[in-house]
Amino acid sequence: MTLEKEDYKEEQRNKVLAGALECFAQKGYEGATIDDIVNESGVSKGSIYKLFKSKEEIYFQLMSQNSKELMDEINAVISKHTSALDKLTALFTEYLGREVNSKVFKSFLVQSEFELFSSRREDLRELLEERRRAKVNIISDVIHEGINNGEFRKEIDITVHADIFWSYMHGNITHKILYPDLPYQELVNGQKESFLKKIRK
Amino acid sequence: MTLEKEDYKEEQRNKVLAGALECFAQKGYEGATIDDIVNESGVSKGSIYKLFKSKEEIYFQLMSQNSKELMDEINAVISKHTSALDKLTALFTEYLGREVNSKVFKSFLVQSEFELFSSRREDLRELLEERRRAKVNIISDVIHEGINNGEFRKEIDITVHADIFWSYMHGNITHKILYPDLPYQELVNGQKESFLKKIRK
Amino acid sequence: MTLEKEDYKEEQRNKVLAGALECFAQKGYEGATIDDIVNESGVSKGSIYKLFKSKEEIYFQLMSQNSKELMDEINAVISKHTSALDKLTALFTEYLGREVNSKVFKSFLVQSEFELFSSRREDLRELLEERRRAKVNIISDVIHEGINNGEFRKEIDITVHADIFWSYMHGNITHKILYPDLPYQELVNGQKESFLKKIRK
């Protein structure tokens, strides 16, 4: 009953978020209108505003949700492998295989815009930083593990390399989004090799 | 006289573009209003619309100009050095030293937004591609030179590595813009080493 | 059973009207939403619309009910006294003693807004007039009685003085609502004296 109702609301919320993701990916945050989201999600304007306080809140919740999903996916990939090297390799190749039209890429596109958006707003700086920490921590843990395993060198600065990893990812995925016809695979392979060469024993 | 007039117009145009850069950097393309640009540039609204057809045109011309300036700067850096290795090294360190508030970073921020913007518009895809080619060509030339010089390995795929170079740059600068308090220098050094290690003999 | 059902409906209707009074008093007619009334009354939206055709109808019925209640209260006060003078005196003092937060004052506040509202709507003019007649009649009767009793002067225009009475009341209560910290009692006493002095023999 109450549970069902909550489930239903959750479902509606997800429909809105899914529609918003599509719209923001297609037209950008400012370019997408609530009516666009209404059309895309099939949820009426009034309902949307019962579910979310404002367009901005939709944006934030979408970003938050996507961020969590990204983390979950990464953790899923990581847990499929045992050696630290395999884990990192898998992360590189994992994103490599996706379609540019896949949800992951759409999310990334919207996340990229959100990052620019946040960088202009003092009140979102902390959120940005928090998200960076989450991403860095995941990779730091793997590198740490690799060092303990004897796979990676002791001397490397773990945090810096985790940051470098994400900087690679960022440049990479952006590249693929902007220039979808490029020989992306070779590019990623190149970066993967560079990165791993630096940290492997 | 006509020349003088032309000069004056040029000057006004530049004032508008400079103002627009500032505004777009601070508020984003959609967030910045024509009135913002009027205030920032000191050029009246009427004049702006005499100089440019629309807000979008200001955007495009600003992006085009910035793109050229970027190329000029890069060429300037490159021509200060003789060996290919020094040239690439300088490019890495050149950006490394800038202030996040410098014009280069502002330009980059706005360029980043523009790239997302373009990626959503079919009619700008070609422009995007063109700009990529320009950037890739500069680096390709240096790598090519390095190969001929015997500094770099013969076997490497020149274009792919030029792309990788820019992917690095992108991830890098984005990182610095988003997280200005990070130990950016170490990060860039790390990437520089990775990259150069891969292509050097 | 049908009777019981009718009672129940009546009870619900009253809950809605009570809630509406509270809401309209706090936020004004336009400012109060149906949801406010739902929250305040504890009656669901669907039920409210089963009980009343529209928000406006709630307003009208509330005003009508309040008007009747006001008349009842006045009659109650009047019937407690025997001389006409005492009756009028009691009416002055009766309102004097109330709390600004009392239901009477809330009603008055909402009635005041309703009067302005009605004065702008041709179709409500007659209703307005009718309510005035009811109020004037009550006082007219008392004055009439006083004249017959020999308490009041024969020459006074009964209707005019009944109107003056209500004009006093209106200015008075409005004053108290708008400026709750004023020495209201002295004010009312002053008016009471003025009024009574004019009509007493």
Add this chain to the structure above:
Amino acid sequence: MTLEKEDYKEEQRNKVLAGALECFAQKGYEGATIDDIVNESGVSKGSIYKLFKSKEEIYFQLMSQNSKELMDEINAVISKHTSALDKLTALFTEYLGREVNSKVFKSFLVQSEFELFSSRREDLRELLEERRRAKVNIISDVIHEGINNGEFRKEIDITVHADIFWSYMHGNITHKILYPDLPYQELVNGQKESFLKKIRK
């Protein structure tokens, strides 16, 4: 030049305020839309929002302006007479003669709504009080003068009677607005007599 421009803006502002007065009088503050004001004033929506920050600001400025105008009018009436008694008498009769459709009555109607509006908003309480003070002061001064002149009794509480004066006025004008067909004149005369009888020697 700048002066002219300022004059022009002032003129536009007045057009908007005049239009707003008309609209608010006809439909009430909430009922009147910006589009109504656009139509009534002949000033476009964009221009209105260059002149005023919001609909509420139009409201406040209109109320403030009207309040001042009311004071000016009262002062004008007062200064036409020399004895305190004549001054007060004139104030009673001055309003008596107006048409219900006159600007004064429209203003009063809108002011009445504004008073109810303010009484519901903590942040406007002070403004309300301030306006009461201004009105009370004018009358207090006259009564004071009358006491010094020997026209009025020494013992009366000046402020209380100034308040009573306005309470009369309020009840009075409201009466006329609500029931325009009433024998208003007799009513006012009655009140005038009551009031003056109480304070005269």
Add this chain to the structure above:
DNA sequence: TATGAATGAGCCTTCATTCAT
């Protein structure tokens, strides 16, 4: 029957663009 989710007209406000001076 009772509920509250769904709907969408309509509001206030912004801002790119035009136009009169």
Add this chain to the structure above:
DNA sequence: TATGAATGAAGGCTCATTCAT
């Protein structure tokens, strides 16, 4: 030519009312 006032389309959001369960 230079200016900024004028315009109104379009967007975010609210809320009275309806409707499905």
